[in-house]
Amino acid sequence: MALIVQKYGGTSMGSIDRIKNVAKRVKRWHDHGHQVVVVVSAMSGETNRLIDLAQQISKQPDPREYDQMVSTGEQVSISLLAMAIKELGVGARSFTGRQIAIHTDSTHNKARIEKIDVQRVQQQLDAGNVVVVAGFQGVNSEDDITTLGRGGSDTTGVAMAAALGADECQIYTDVDGVYTTDPRVTAKARKLSKITFEEMLEMASLGSKVLQIRSVEFAGKYQVPLRVLSSFDEGKDGSFDDDFKNNVGTLITIDEGDDMEQPVISGIAFNRDEAKIVVRGVPDHPGIASAILTPISNANIEIDMILQNLSTNGTTDFSFTVNRTEFDRALDILNNEVKDDINAKEIHSDSNVVKVSLVGVGMRSHAGVASTMFQVLAENNINIQMISTSEIKISVLIKEQYLEKAVKSLHTAFGLDREDGESQVAGL
16 A cells, blocks of 8 residues: 555646546545545636736735635635545545645745644545645745745645655646657657656756646655656546556656666757846946846846856946746836946847757766757757756757747757657767
8 A cells, every 4th residue: 555645737627527537536546545645726727817806906916815815726626626536435535735734934925835734634544535635825824824836736745745755746737747848849759757856857947837846846855756647548448547557657756877877868848938138238347246136036036047248348248037927027126226226238128038958867978968959059040049057958048939940950859759869969
């Protein structure tokens, strides 16, 4: 018998029929003798509906009241799923994040989990019941409801698995695993059977929408085996056959060295939500980067790629990227609080850019990945605006219109079209 934590997203919970299908799948695991904790999101579209209501009242809703409201979507989901499981003859009990006591800090809308009291959950499991938990939410030290940010149900699922010492955390979604890139961009994308926490963290942070970044961080920190599966895959007889045999998905785990031989590149991620800001003609002296970026960071706006040009006549251009949703706020801060103080000549912006990234632990032992990437882009007449690297990834910023062309050409060049993963470039 294993202790399994399953997480189902909004699409999987998108209708009464889909909720009933989730209940059937949960029952299948329970019937095999496993203890099951289920973490669920709000029904598809419900959180967006609630956010729209809030923004009809205020363009910048009070953070505490915002969390009070948007957390209600999950409360509906857990109740419906618990009812559906009980209708199948299996005991089930639902809990909000507050009822379980998922303790968070007090950063409303982007709270971080500090600890989880698992006593009530364990009591229900010991009694033979399935436990259904509301994702995305917790409670702070003042007993106020907090939310973890969009996609936070993934983080709740992994955190529950870590707190309970679960054998596996399964993230059920509308895709059947992690692919070498988005299949909607290239039909030649392949599903990966395994990927390391490091690679998945990079993929998530670079634009892959399969998992939320913080959930992968949690899984890696506490070494929780994490598996991505489809909630829509059925057995050949249409009866939701045993997931152990027919729905293996993608396992995200630690790097197992020689037992987990990696190709040079495991995947290509991209992010359409990038926007570039260039602060031109700023004095080139110590502290200028801090003067530009500190007000942005103080507004809780995350900064991604950064580039500072060489000094010319004592001035330089300073470029960085932010998420498009934060683009207007960042520009307002620069224009109203920063520009005059640092004597910048002008501020230029561009929201028609995307970030394309190569990811793979195999880069550590292979030289020439960057030069090959740049060569492939040059051959396709794609100009690179910014570059950032780490030990296992290379990212470039390009015009949005070239996204599909860049991904397809790189996917082929690095052998991701092929089952053996062999690069098409000599020496790699």
